[in-house]
Amino acid sequence: MQKFERLESVAAPLDMANVDTDQIIPARFLWRTRSDGYGHLLFNDLRTSQDGESKPEFVLNLPAYQAANILVADRNFGCGSSREHAVWALMDAGIRVVIAPSFGDIFFNNSFKNGLLPIMLPQARCAELRAALARNPGAKLAVDLEAQTVTGSMRVSEAFGADRFDIDPFRKQLLLSGMDDITFTLSQADDIAAFEQRYARELPWV
Amino acid sequence: MTPARAAAPATLFDKIWARHTIVERPDGATLLHVARHLVHDGSRAGFRTLQERGLRLRHPERTYGTPDHYVSSTSRALEAISEPHRREMVSALSANAKQHGITLFDLGDVRQGIAHVVGPEQGITQPGLLLVCGDSHTATHGALGALAFGIGASEVAHVMATQALWQTRPKSMRVSVNGALGTGVTPKDVILAIIASIGAAGGVGHVIEYAGSVFRAMSVEGRLTVCNMSIEAGARAGMVAPDETSYAYLKGRPYAPQGAMWERALAYWRSLPSDAGAVFDREVSLDAAAIEPMVTWGTSPEDAVAVTGAVPDPAEAASAERREAMTRTLAYMGLAPGMAIEAIKVDRVFIGSCTNARIEDLRSAAMVAKGRKARIPAMVVAGSGLVKAQAEAEGLHRVFLDAGFEWREPGCSMCVGMNGDLVAPGERCASTSNRNFVGRQGRGARTHLVSPAMAAAAAVSGHMTDVRVLMAGGA
Ligand code: SF4
Numbered sequence: 001m002q003k004f005e006r007l008e009s010v011a012a013p014l015d016m017a018n019v020d021t022d023q024i025i026p027a028r029f030l031w032r033t034r035s036d037g038y039g040h041l042l043f044n045d046l047r048t049s050q051d052g053e054s055k056p057e058f059v060l061n062l063p064a065y066q067a068a069n070i071l072v073a074d075r076n077f078g079c080g081s082s083r084e085h086a087v088w089a090l091m092d093a094g095i096r097v098v099i100a101p102s103f104g105d106i107f108f109n110n111s112f113k114n115g116l117l118p119i120m121l122p123q124a125r126c127a128e129l130r131a132a133l134a135r136n137p138g139a140k141l142a143v144d145l146e147a148q149t150v151t152g153s154m155r156v157s158e159a160f161g162a163d164r165f166d167i168d169p170f171r172k173q174l175l176l177s178g179m180d181d182i183t184f185t186l187s188q189a190d191d192i193a194a195f196e197q198r199y200a201r202e203l204p205w206v
Numbered sequence: 207m208t209p210a211r212a213a214a215p216a217t218l219f220d221k222i223w224a225r226h227t228i229v230e231r232p233d234g235a236t237l238l239h240v241a242r243h244l245v246h247d248g249s250r251a252g253f254r255t256l257q258e259r260g261l262r263l264r265h266p267e268r269t270y271g272t273p274d275h276y277v278s279s280t281s282r283a284l285e286a287i288s289e290p291h292r293r294e295m296v297s298a299l300s301a302n303a304k305q306h307g308i309t310l311f312d313l314g315d316v317r318q319g320i321a322h323v324v325g326p327e328q329g330i331t332q333p334g335l336l337l338v339c340g341d342s343h344t345a346t347h348g349a350l351g352a353l354a355f356g357i358g359a360s361e362v363a364h365v366m367a368t369q370a371l372w373q374t375r376p377k378s379m380r381v382s383v384n385g386a387l388g389t390g391v392t393p394k395d396v397i398l399a400i401i402a403s404i405g406a407a408g409g410v411g412h413v414i415e416y417a418g419s420v421f422r423a424m425s426v427e428g429r430l431t432v433c434n435m436s437i438e439a440g441a442r443a444g445m446v447a448p449d450e451t452s453y454a455y456l457k458g459r460p461y462a463p464q465g466a467m468w469e470r471a472l473a474y475w476r477s478l479p480s481d482a483g484a485v486f487d488r489e490v491s492l493d494a495a496a497i498e499p500m501v502t503w504g505t506s507p508e509d510a511v512a513v514t515g516a517v518p519d520p521a522e523a524a525s526a527e528r529r530e531a532m533t534r535t536l537a538y539m540g541l542a543p544g545m546a547i548e549a550i551k552v553d554r555v556f557i558g559s560c561t562n563a564r565i566e567d568l569r570s571a572a573m574v575a576k577g578r579k580a581r582i583p584a585m586v587v588a589g590s591g592l593v594k595a596q597a598e599a600e601g602l603h604r605v606f607l608d609a610g611f612e613w614r615e616p617g618c619s620m621c622v623g624m625n626g627d628l629v630a631p632g633e634r635c636a637s638t639s640n641r642n643f644v645g646r647q648g649r650g651a652r653t654h655l656v657s658p659a660m661a662a663a664a665a666v667s668g669h670m671t672d673v674r675v676l677m678a679g680g681a
Contacts (some may be wrong), residue, residue, distance in 0.1 A: 017531060018406055018506050022643040027622050031276070031291040034251060045645050050631060074527075076407035079440060080643060082342040084251065084358035102410050105376075105442045106342055106356050113360035127527075168374050170235035182259070185368045188229060188237065192370055195228040195239055202225075205463035205471045206241050206268075206335060 002115030003178025007096055008142040009069035012059050013130035019073060020080035021107060025089040027081075038085055039092030060093075064137030072129045072141075073100040078107025078118075087114045097143050099150065101126050112171045115178070117143065119150060119165045145176060215481035218447050219378055219413045222353040222478070226336040228370055235372055240268070240365050242330055242352075244321045244339035245308070247273040247295045252340060252362030253302040264369045266307040270330050270461075273299050273313060274320045275624045279587050279614035282314050292625065319590020319616040322346040322560035326430060327590055329459025333448035333475040338365060343560050343640065344443075345436040349429035350456065351448030351478055353413070356437065376442045377411055377487040380480075382418035385494035390674035392570065393428035394562060394638065394657035396420060396492075397435040398500035398510040404490055406508040409441030412488065415480065416446050420494045426455040427566040434561045435640050438507035447479035501547050501670055502655040504535040505644045511547060513660065513672045519543035538644055539652050540632070547670050550654070553633045555584035555665040556647070557611075557658055559621035562638035563589030567658040568597045571638075572605040574662035574676055580610040581668035584661075585627075587619040611665065623648050636664035 029041050047058050054061055060068070071090070077100040078086060087110045090098065096116060101123035103111075111118045121129070132152075133139055142151045151162045174181055185192075199206070216224075229237040245252070249271070256263065263269060276295045278286040287293040296313065303310035311317040311324055318324070322343050325331040333351035338344060340362040347354035357371065365371055381400055401408070414436050421429060429446045436444025446452075453472060456462045463471040498512035511518070520536065520543060523529035536543065541550065557563070557571050568588065586606050588594035594616055597603055603613045620627040621639035623646075629635045631650030638661050639646075642653040656664065663673040 015527075017527075020641075020643045022641070022646050026645055026649070027624050030248065030624065031295055033254070045649060050649060076410065076440060079406060080342065080437075080641065082340060082356040082358050083248075084360060087358070102407055102440075104440070105410060106358055110358035110360065113358065168235065169233035170231060170372070181372055182261075182364050182367050185237065185364065185370060185372070191229050191237070192239075192368060196369070199226075199239060203241075203334075203471075203474065205467035206332075 001113065001178055001180045004096065004115050004117050004145055004175045006142070006144045006146070007069060008140055010065060010067045010138055011070035011072055011133050011141040012065040012068040013133040014059055014071055014073045015130055017074040018076045018079055021078055021083050021086040021104070022080055024078065024086040025083065030083060030085055034088060037092050038089035039094070042089040042093040062137065069094050070097045070099065070141050070143065071095050072126060072133060073098055074126065075101040075123060077103050079104035082106045082110070084110045084114070087111050087116050091116055099126060099129065112175060113181070115175065117145065117175065119143070121150070121163055121165060125163060145172060215483040215485070217378055217480040217484045217486065218351065218415055218445055218478055219353060220484070222334055222336060223375065225334065234374055236375060237370050238336055238373055240338050240369050240371055241335040242337040243269045243365050244325055244330070244337070244344070245269060245271040245299070245362070246321045246339070246341065247276045247299045249340050249362055250295060250298045250302070251359040252366055253298070255360070255363035256366050261367045263306040263308070263366050268369065269308045269366070270325070271299055271303050271308050272311040272318050272321055272324050275618045275622065277313060277615070277617040278625055279617055279619045279627055282615055284313055287625070289626065316591035316595060319593065320560045320563065320618055322434065323564060323589030323593065326350060326426070327459070327592055329456055329462030332456065332462065332471070333452060334478050338371060342437045343434055345441065346430050346434040346560055348436070348443050348445035349426060349433040350452050351445060351475065353443060353445065355443040376413045379409060379412040379414045379441070379488040379490065380486040381414050381416050382489070382491040383416070383420040383494050384418040384491065385420065387420060387494050387497060390499055390659060390677055391497050392657040392659060393424060393431040395497055395500045397432045398502065398507070398655065399492060399497045401435065401439045401507050402500070402510040403492060404439055406438060406506045407440040409436065409439040412441050414439065414441045414444045415486070416444060418491070421446050422449065425566060426452060427564045430564065431561055435507065438640055448475045499657060499660050499673055501660065502642045503539065503541060503547065504532070505538060505642055507640070507642060507655060509535065509642070510655070513547050513670060515547055517541045517543055517545045517547065540634070548672060550670045551634070552582060552636045552654070552664045552669055554582055554629065554635050555580070555661050556587070556620040556635055556637040556639065557585065557661050558587030558589070558619050559639035560589065561640045562658045563587060563593065565593050565596050567638065568593065568602050569600070571658040571662040572602040574659050574673060575609040575611060575666060576605045578609055578666040580665040582665060584610070584665035585612040585614055585620065587614045588616045590616050609666065620647055622646065629653070636661045636670065
């Protein structure tokens with residue numbers, strides 16, 4: 001897993017609620033393997049028209065946001081299917097942070113497993129951030145995982161200030177170290193074996 | 207667990223969570239034991255990770271598989287999957303199952319079907335167990351009183367390697383529906399009404415327990431439909447407390463406990479229902495009598511209204527943002543504000559998916575189709591080979607075929623179109639599936655979620671129709 005410590009980057013505002021994983025990566029691409037790469041397919045149907053033409057109005061097609069590694073979205077981002085391809089597509093397209101008022105639970109979990117940081121900020125604050133980013137195309141945000149802060153760059157600092165965000169300490173630790181949780185869990189093998197013995201005694205039919 | 211906490215009234219969810227906790231870290235992260243793991247033809251990435259890291263499947267005997275997403279609905283032959291990448295997804299599952307020694311209900315086995323139909327049907331899904339699958343609709347299995355939720359590919363690999371999963375404890379929510387449902391109002395309408403009421407993000411971070419007289423009176427199949435769409439309410443999982451209805455459903459199923467083990471299991475199951483006085487983080491209640499047959503008009507499952515209603519007007523939206531989103535949605539759906547739902551003309555009908563492809567669903571659709579003729583293309587895709595066989599034994603396929611519906615082979619089919627069963631761009635589909643997302647059934651496809659009876663009513667009339675009118679002998 002890619003570790004995550006700190007990132008300063010152009011942030012793109014995505015003004016849509018309930019962006020489901022079918023929007024992030026349509027089902028027809030899911031047979032591809034991880035190594036095939038998904039970056040060019042991110043938001044495929046929002047980004048391109050039926051006949052493959054790029055839609056100039058879609059935010060990530062605008063020149064100012066080409067270098068964006070941060071996305072500021074609306075409520076319930078990543079709802080829907082459990083497809084981890086949604087996280088892969090974001091990562092492969094260079095997105096390392098998504099800020100939103102709320103996330104689909106499975107998407108949220110999947111993000112951490114791949115080194116994508118999902119940050120929850122209040123709904124009104126996310127709306128403010130999106131509006132400020134739309135007014136200042138190409139403006140940057142800085143995300144510091146250790147300090148748990150999102151700050152605005154010099155160019156727009158007044159508009160942004162600093163936001164603190166919450167994160168589950170265990171996930172934070174894994175992200176900061178880049179440690180993958182299978183390795184970590186396998187180090188608890190004794191606990192697992194002891195549990196399984198007890199479980200088999202208590203629920204022998206399972 | 208401290209004695210004080212053990213004595214406190216616990217919810218169904220609390221009890222299963224505690225029973226499956228291996229380690230709870232001081233920071234709250236909990237390592238949970240996974241009693242049942244279901245895999246399907248979309249689980250290839252998990253097997254790959256295992257392979258790449260040189261790991262073995264820790265408990266093949268707790269893992270069960272069946273291909274569903276990529277299988278053809280016209281034939282059971284692997285070769286019928288003409289697109290090589292899709293065929294490869296299905297054959298990879300067979301190869302992986304063989305290599306790791308997993309029980310597989312493969313193509314050609316009458317038990318094959320949609321994982322969430324097969325699990326309960328085989329008795330693999332049981333009360334009080336923690337069950338996961340790399341698919342969001344795993345919430346379905348909570349209908350039998352299991353704690354069941356969907357996981358991503360990395361978590362699938364983690365479960366394969368360790369038979370365990372790290373989770374942060376979700377919050378709890380009780381959704382009570384009391385009273386009696388009207389004629390023609392089905393479990394699908396109940397869950398659509400719940401989602402319309404709490405919103406598509408209403409359950410985020412929560413596990414829902416469905417309680418109240420409506421669920422007590424509901425069959426296990428109906429409960430499966432309700433729990434299935436917990437994910438559309440944003441919830442991590444949905445569950446119904448096990449009761450005599452659940453035990454009667456499970457008794458004698460191939461993978462359910464038998465003999466003396468059945469008695470032991472039963473004793474455990476009876477201890478599971480939420481204690482009186484158990485506290486939920488959130489409580490919501492709905493009046494059963496107020497629920498009507500539902501139809502979605504938009505691209506989020508929360509965009510649902512009664513069939514007697516109308517397409518809402520963005521001008522009446524609560525905020526400018528919502529107005530803009532609704533306008534965009536109506537443009538995609540090709541609908542005008544204020545239009546009566548029953549005036550919506552439909553181009554095709556899909557009856558199937560893990561939400562509504564069990565025998566009771568097919569019976570309900572067949573009752574409406576009987577003696578009538580489909581005016582638009584309609585297809586029926588049973589949830590499993592066993593459901594299909596049962597329907598044929600009851601003559602339901604005859605009813606459908608006589609009415610001009612297609613009778614297809616089990617799988618996910620047009621719910622997601624990954625097998626090539628797609629709704630054409632701009633086409634409008636009345637579907638018994640669970641997601642009306644933009645492009646879900648194919649690029650540019652317009653999906654209206656309805657119950658099986660309502661889908662059949664749309665098929666025989668060519669437009670959205672209040673099934674209660676047909677049932678009363680009208681039209
Ligand atoms: S039927 Fe639809 S929702 Fe259910 S598992 Fe298949 S694709 Fe997913």
